[in-house]
Amino acid sequence: MIIARGDCLATGIMENDSRVLLFFIDGLGIGTRGPHNPLDGLTDTAPLALFQDEISQLPFAGVLAPTDARLGIEGRPQSASGQTTILTGVNAPKIIGAHKQGFPNQALLDILREHSIFLQLKNKGIDSITFANTYTKRFFGRRPRWISATTAAVEAAGVQFKVVEDLRAGRAVYHDFTNEMLIERGEIVDLRTPEEAGGVLASIVRSHRFTLYEYFITDKIGHAQDYDAGRRVLPMLARFIRAVLGNLDLANTNVILTSDHGNIEDLSVRNHTLNPVPTIIWGRNAEAIASRIGTLADITPAIVGTLTAKVTACA
Numbered sequence: 556m557i558i559a560r561g562d563c564l565a566t567g568i569m570e571n572d573s574r575v576l577l578f579f580i581d582g583l584g585i586g587t588r589g590p591h592n593p594l595d596g597l598t599d600t601a602p603l604a605l606f607q608d609e610i611s612q613l614p615f616a617g618v619l620a621p622t623d624a625r626l627g628i629e630g631r632p633q634s635a636s637g638q639t640t641i642l643t644g645v646n647a648p649k650i651i652g653a654h655k656q657g658f659p660n661q662a663l664l665d666i667l668r669e670h671s672i673f674l675q676l677k678n679k680g681i682d683s684i685t686f687a688n689t690y691t692k693r694f695f696g697r698r699p700r701w702i703s704a705t706t707a708a709v710e711a712a713g714v715q716f717k718v719v720e721d722l723r724a725g726r727a728v729y730h731d732f733t734n735e736m737l738i739e740r741g742e743i744v745d746l747r748t749p750e751e752a753g754g755v756l757a758s759i760v761r762s763h764r765f766t767l768y769e770y771f772i773t774d775k776i777g778h779a780q781d782y783d784a785g786r787r788v789l790p791m792l793a794r795f796i797r798a799v800l801g802n803l804d805l806a807n808t809n810v811i812l813t814s815d816h817g818n819i820e821d822l823s824v825r826n827h828t829l830n831p832v833p834t835i836i837w838g839r840n841a842e843a844i845a846s847r848i849g850t851l852a853d854i855t856p857a858i859v860g861t862l863t864a865k866v867t868a869c870a
């Protein structure tokens with residue numbers, strides 16, 4: 556892929572200085588309107604309030620690519636196989652013959668360890684890569700038997716995990732982004748408004764070529780069928796996303812929001828849904844990137860392509 560900058564004729568190749576934030580939200584599909592959907596009737600939930608058969612205006616000129624999470628395999632899409640697919644570009648359910656819930660099994664770990672997006676970027680000389688989420692001492696003290704797809708993807712490339720100390724120094728974000736849950740766990744950290752947290756995540760994105768951020772409370776709310784929690788959390792999450800976008804130079808940065816499967820958009824069922832998920836692309840060449848994305852397996856190739864594209868310079 557070649558990216559032309561400006562309207563003039565190309566005169567040479569210049570350094571690709573683009574940046575990408577992959578903003579992963581667990582369990583967010585494009586649903587229908589109705590009392591089953593906590594996004595229906597809520598104001599200030601752009602860009603999350605997307606409904607089937609409706610065209611939504613996305614803030615910051617975002618482009619929506621409705622994305623297939625079923626990947627040609629029977630059954631409801633699940634987290635471990637969906638996330639593995641997002642983070643590698645490999646259709647994981649097709650390889651293991653099923654959607655795998657919860658945490659990756661050995662077959663999925665093998666795919667992550669070989670094809671992690673972090674590893675792919677490192678192999679192409681892009682070292683400035685990070686996972687913005689904060690890990691607590693509990694993780695390092697007694698390592699959990701099961702690790703998430705994101706943890707495995709980060710580890711595969713030897714990328715350092717961020718800890719509470721990083722969060723205090725403004726170099727990391729907790730998965731609930733306000734730090735409320737971290738404070739409940741006894742950590743001494745300041746509460747952040749969604750706007751403050753968005754500013755912190757944006758500053759992490761500005762100092763790396765590739766940043767991953769993961770949010771999964773949406774999936775927990777979906778399984779709990781907790782309508783009130785959905786109505787409380789979704790506007791906060793939308794504020795956080797808008798603050799991230801507002802603090803970035805979208806002329807040289809792409810923000811790509813995506814999900815592994817639907818869930819919170821239909822609280823009439825406890826399970827994941829079969830709905831498409833939203834992939835939203837902001838920033839340079841958003842339309843072109845969106846046109847490359849049809850399934851979860853297209854996300855990693857689109858990001859690697861954007862960060863490694865040759866950029867032609869003008870005289």
Ligand SMILES: [Zn+2]
Binds near residue numbers: 634774778827
């Ligand atoms: Zn789930």
